[in-house]
Amino acid sequence: MTGLRWGILATGGIAHAFTSDLRTAGLDVAAVGSRSTDSARAFADQYGIPRAHGSYDDLIADPDVDIIYIATPHSHHLEPAVAALEAGKHVLIEKPVTLDADEATAIRDVAAGHGLLAMEAMWTRYLPHMVRIRELVRAGTLGDIRAVSADHTQRAPLDPAHRMNALELGGGALLDLGIYPVSFAWDVLGAPVEVRALGRLGDTGADTEVAIALTHASGAVSSLLTSSRAVGPNTAQVIGSEARIEIDRVWYTPTSFRLIAPDGTVLEEYRSEVDGRGMQYQALAAEQIVAEGRTDSDLLGFEESIAIMGTLDEVRAQVGVTYPKER
Known part of the structure; x- marks a missing residue:
């Protein structure tokens, strides 16, 4: 301390x-x-x-x-x-x-x-299993990283005044939930060079589902999904030419993952042992x-936080979500 x-x-x-x-x-x-x-x-x-x-x-x-x-x-x-x-x-x-x-x-x-x-x-970013995943990626264990996929999907209250639905509170699945898979893609593959997004808006004008496709400088792609109306697997994958990582539910909390060879052999299995939530x-x-x-943080510098917000801004623009202060 x-x-x-x-x-x-x-x-x-x-x-x-x-x-x-x-x-x-x-x-x-x-x-x-x-x-x-x-x-x-x-x-x-x-x-x-x-x-x-x-x-x-x-x-x-x-x-x-x-x-x-x-x-x-x-x-x-x-x-x-x-x-x-x-x-x-x-x-x-x-x-x-x-x-x-x-x-x-x-x-x-x-x-x-x-x-x-x-x-x-x-x-x-700071959880032990993510530290280990970052080590594997940077060591080249996965070979050429080809793709990342992740979802963060939950069922939020339907009350229009709830923070997940109220535009004046920055409501919507994207900023509250989608930030996790977007930040994860940045962490593994770096800044995207192309952003494409499709989404569905709720009655308040806040996004309830957003699907995001990112292309990164290496040519790798990310497939990301968020929803505030339905619960999906809440898992994530990093797919490389020599191996892949499968992160179990709930991937953004302390959990387990497996490093798997192309033939299905499990090369490493990691299980989190964390006191509290982490x-x-x-x-x-x-x-x-x-x-x-x-x-500044070496795992998530503030310039990167700003740039990630820029990615979310672009996604919102494509989906059609505007907050009151921006009008």
Whole structure:
């Protein structure tokens, strides 16, 4: 533990999952902030957090907080992230990092101006099984990578006001769920050189299904699917000329995978052994980055987060999703 004191901004479901894993890892959670004093106090009591603030501003101003986890909906990441950075706090921002690439660029500029860490909380990148997959890919074990496929599909509530359906909250399957397979394709194959997307929109105008095809500089292709109305296999594959990797359900959480030769021989089988949900690995990485005097992640640099948002912007444009602030 490097001694960073964490502040949790917002008290929704993802904040609970993250804070629970921080406690599992023995990290220092110093304060929580909510728009409701009662909510902040209840959250603090549940996790043994010393200070509960009844506003985000009070949390950001807390002198005993070094780094803030931004757990609001992605439509509301920009303002608190910028405020925290301007107050001298590092920020770990829940994925997707913002609503669009322009907002992500604004955060990058403020972080750079203050010499602070701004990092997207794409926790999947930091999980042990993904670390091993990255090792296999970079060692050339799979040969020439030809294709990546992945889905993130869930059944979300149908309530039009739910964050998955409300355009004013950045609703839609793409940004909330599709960010996972898109980021995975970037991780394995790098930036796409061509983006094609088809989708279906719900009654609110938010996307409910999106199919994405990416072509990468190597010539490899990615086939990605997301849905907020139906549950698919939630598996992923990396297919190479000499071997393939099959990642089991649920591929973006701690799980198992197999390295398989073209003749079907299983060359390696990996099974995750992780305490909690596994969100602590990104927090440990953030602490290590700061301890080393760096201001960017080596697994997901902020420039890459901005570029991934650019890919999502292009997908939204092709599918026909526009958020109120863009009109």
